[in-house]
Amino acid sequence: MGEKIKIGVVGLGIGRNHIANYKKHAGAEVVAICDTDEAKLSRVGDEHGIKNRYKSLGEMLAAHKLDVVSIATPNKFHAPLTIEALKAGCHVLCEKPMAMSAAEGRRMVETAKKTGRRLMINFSYRFMPVSLALKEQVDAGVLGEVYFARSIWHRRWGLPKFGGWFGIKKLSGGGPLIDLGVHRLDLALWLMGYPKPAAVLGSAYDKLAAPAAKAAKVEFDCEDFAVGLVKFKEGMTLELEASWAAHRPEAEFMETWIFGSKGGLVHRNVGGRYEFEAEIFAKEGNSRLAKRIVSFDQKVPSAMEHFVDCILAGKPHMATGEEGVKVMQILDGIYKSAATGKAAIVS
Ligand SMILES: NC(=O)c1ccc[n+]([C@@H]2O[C@H](COP(=O)([O-])OP(=O)(O)OC[C@H]3O[C@@H](n4cnc5c(N)ncnc54)[C@H](O)[C@@H]3O)[C@@H](O)[C@H]2O)c1
Missing domain, CATH: 3.40.50.720 (NAD(P)-binding Rossmann-like Domain)
Known part of the structure; x- marks a missing residue:
């Protein structure tokens, strides 16, 4: 060398x-x-x-x-x-x-x-055996024409470095949407072939972290939960949810579903931990058969x-940076729609 x-x-x-x-x-x-x-x-x-x-x-x-x-x-x-x-x-x-x-x-x-x-x-969640194995299958056409995705990352209570820069909007740009949602959004968009966003409807809430920050006397001005619905120019729709705090049992809950004309897939974490699995569901003959993906043992860089x-x-x-910009357009749109109460047009 x-x-x-x-x-x-x-x-x-x-x-x-x-x-x-x-x-x-x-x-x-x-x-x-x-x-x-x-x-x-x-x-x-x-x-x-x-x-x-x-x-x-x-x-x-x-x-x-x-x-x-x-x-x-x-x-x-x-x-x-x-x-x-x-x-x-x-x-x-x-x-x-x-x-x-x-x-x-x-x-x-x-x-x-x-x-x-x-x-x-x-976008580190792509660099996992389970993600790359899924991408291979999607690119080989197992899903057919993709039309819907739902991608989620919820935490029961997981505010990174509470009181530090993550929760201060002028340093972070936002809360769990820009911190965690960004990963699940990229993963879904990548599997969907990175369609072009057209319009976004979103909401953001701060029902749990704001009172906790007040009690702890620390600075915090971000959302603790956000949701967005995205329509793409190619006709697909995607729903994204992200939270740092929510009343649900798992410490971490990550799940991405994608539906296509021939099959569907799910990529998710297991048992609230940073371990992942994926499944593809495709119609075979007259039966709808759940197929497990087998090739997860590949070494990935x-x-x-x-x-x-x-x-x-x-x-x-x-x-690429270009893909990063599409992610940012969607995040901008969700925050804008949450603030205005109207749908945001992505240009
Ligand atoms: N890909 C992933 O899975 C992943 C995981 C964790 C964090 N991140 C991202 O990485 C970034 C850092 O997060 P973190 O958890 O390491 O934060 P951190 O606060 O632990 O570390 C940030 C470091 O940057 C230093 N720093 C601040 N301003 C600087 C400057 N102008 N020049 C040089 N150094 C400077 C700080 O002193 C600190 O040591 C964030 O954007 C976060 O979203 C990504």
């Missing part, structure tokens, strides 16, 4: 997971890390043996000729940091949600086009390994 792909990781929360996954790839090397928090910089630097540590992306870019930058900061900084890294000639793997709005997402995609660099979004593989091979990567 020739020279390794040089990587810098910005934001060392889930960014530690990016480092661990890049380290699995023989063709990649994490040469620098960046975080505004000095204690995290030294802890993570020591943990992974990375000596180049920076408190700003600008300093990191000035000191190293990097091929790839991973952005894993609070959502507010995704767009500006991605654009800065692209302009410095780096490919970017940006965490989900790609940005605070579709307008910001479009600017990221335009910059990637202008600079001729890649932009990938970490993480999003980080996939990104490096594609750069090295010069082939297209999954989870």
